[in-house]
Amino acid sequence: MSKPILYSSWSSSCSSRVRIALALKKIDYEYHAVNLRTDEEQKDFALNNPAKKVPILKINGLTLTESMSIIEYLDEVYPNPPLLPKDPEARAHARAIAFHISSNIQPLQNLAICRKLEEIQKGYGIQWCHDVICRGFDALEQLLKLYSGRFCVGDRITIADLVLPSIVYNATEKYNVDMGPYPIISRIAAELGGIPEFEAAHPSRQPDAPKN
Ligand SMILES: N[C@@H](CCC(=O)N[C@@H](CS)C(=O)NCC(=O)O)C(=O)O
Structure with missing residues (x-):
C-alpha cells in the first residue's frame, strides 16, 4: 500500500x-x-x-x-x-468541545468569509473574525471549566485537544484576540504546544510555511 x-x-x-x-x-x-x-x-x-x-x-x-x-x-x-474516550459521558463531552470549535467557531472565521467581508468594507472581515472567536471562546471557557483536567476533557488527549491549538493560533496570530479572559483555554493550549506531535503540526513547522 x-x-x-x-x-x-x-x-x-x-x-x-x-x-x-x-x-x-x-x-x-x-x-x-x-x-x-x-x-x-x-x-x-x-x-x-x-x-x-x-x-x-x-x-x-x-x-x-x-x-x-x-x-x-x-x-x-x-x-x-485512542482519541475518543471509552466512557460515553467523556466521549460526548470531547465531541461537544470539538464540534463547538469546528462547527460554531471555525467556519464563521475562515479565509473565504474574512476575504468576502473585507471586500464589502475594509477592516470589517478582521473585526468579524475577532468577534466570532471571542463569542465562541466565552462559551468554550465555560465548557472547559466543567470538563477539563490537564487537557480539554480530563487528563488524556482526546479529539477536543486536536481542534483547540489551531483556533487559538488564529485568535492570537491572525485576529489579535486578548486571551486574558480565557485562562483555561490558554493553559491547555500551552500544555499541548509542548507535546512533540503537536509541535510538529504547528503552522510554522510545515514545508509550505513562509520562511520568515
Ligand atoms: N469542514 C471542513 C472545512 C475545511 C475548510 O474550511 N478548509 C479551509 C482551510 S481551514 C479551506 O480549504 N479553505 C479554502 C476555501 O474555502 O476556499 C473540514 O473540517 O475539513
Whole structure:
C-alpha cells in the first residue's frame, strides 16, 4: 500500500487537526502543499474534493475529506492512542468541545468569509473574525471549566485537544484576540504546544510555511 498523502495548507486550521492525529498515530505520510490563494492549485485539489477545501487524506486506497470525519476514520482503523474516550459521558463531552470549535467557531472565521467581508468594507472581515472567536471562546471557557483536567476533557488527549491549538493560533496570530479572559483555554493550549506531535503540526513547522 502506498504512503498516505495529506493535502494541506500550512495555515489551515482544519489541516492542522489531521496533522496532529497522524503524528499521534505515528502514521508516516507525504505532505502535498495546497496554496489556498492560487486558482491553479484550487483546480488540482478540486479533483479530490468537490468542496475545494483542505484537508484531504489519501489513505488505504481511499480519498477522505472533512477533518473530523478523517480523524474518526483514523481513530477506528489505527486505535492507538485512542482519541475518543471509552466512557460515553467523556466521549460526548470531547465531541461537544470539538464540534463547538469546528462547527460554531471555525467556519464563521475562515479565509473565504474574512476575504468576502473585507471586500464589502475594509477592516470589517478582521473585526468579524475577532468577534466570532471571542463569542465562541466565552462559551468554550465555560465548557472547559466543567470538563477539563490537564487537557480539554480530563487528563488524556482526546479529539477536543486536536481542534483547540489551531483556533487559538488564529485568535492570537491572525485576529489579535486578548486571551486574558480565557485562562483555561490558554493553559491547555500551552500544555499541548509542548507535546512533540503537536509541535510538529504547528503552522510554522510545515514545508509550505513562509520562511520568515
Ligand atoms: N469542514 C471542513 C472545512 C475545511 C475548510 O474550511 N478548509 C479551509 C482551510 S481551514 C479551506 O480549504 N479553505 C479554502 C476555501 O474555502 O476556499 C473540514 O473540517 O475539513
